[in-house]
Amino acid sequence: MLRINVTSVLVDDQSKALAFYVDVLGFVLKHDIPMGGGERWLTVVSAKDPDGVELLLEPSGHPAAGPFKAALVADGIPFTSFAVDDAHAEFERLSAAGVHFVQEPASMGPVTTAVFDDTCGNLIQIAAMN
Secondary structure, eight states, rough: EEEEHHHHHEOHHHHHHHHHHIIIIIEEEEEEEEEHHHHHHEEEOOOOOSSSEEEEEEEOOSSSSSHHHHHHHHEEEESSEEEEEHHHHHHHHHHHHHHHHHEEEEEEEEEEEEEEEESSSSSSEEEEEE
């Protein structure tokens, strides 16, 4: 049976992304492997599930990445979504840490979502089941 092992988010600067995703969001560094050319295989995981799905902080150097990311942001479309237990509480925690939200928590039927800027060129959604 297939399962998700690694997924990625395209980031403008891996070091900046690592600081944001670990120090602000609370993820934990899993792998930091030099890949040459200044790029790294840089993954983080949930502190609650250190053996779970890895999030690759992938360099967005490919020529298509910039226009793709810019179009998503311009249209207000999150690049990915993270599950949280309580969207309102996570919104308060992250807002207090200086995270800029472009959408405050909103009920969307069975889920409550909010969207923030990850400082690395992406909008990220958090979602909690109601």
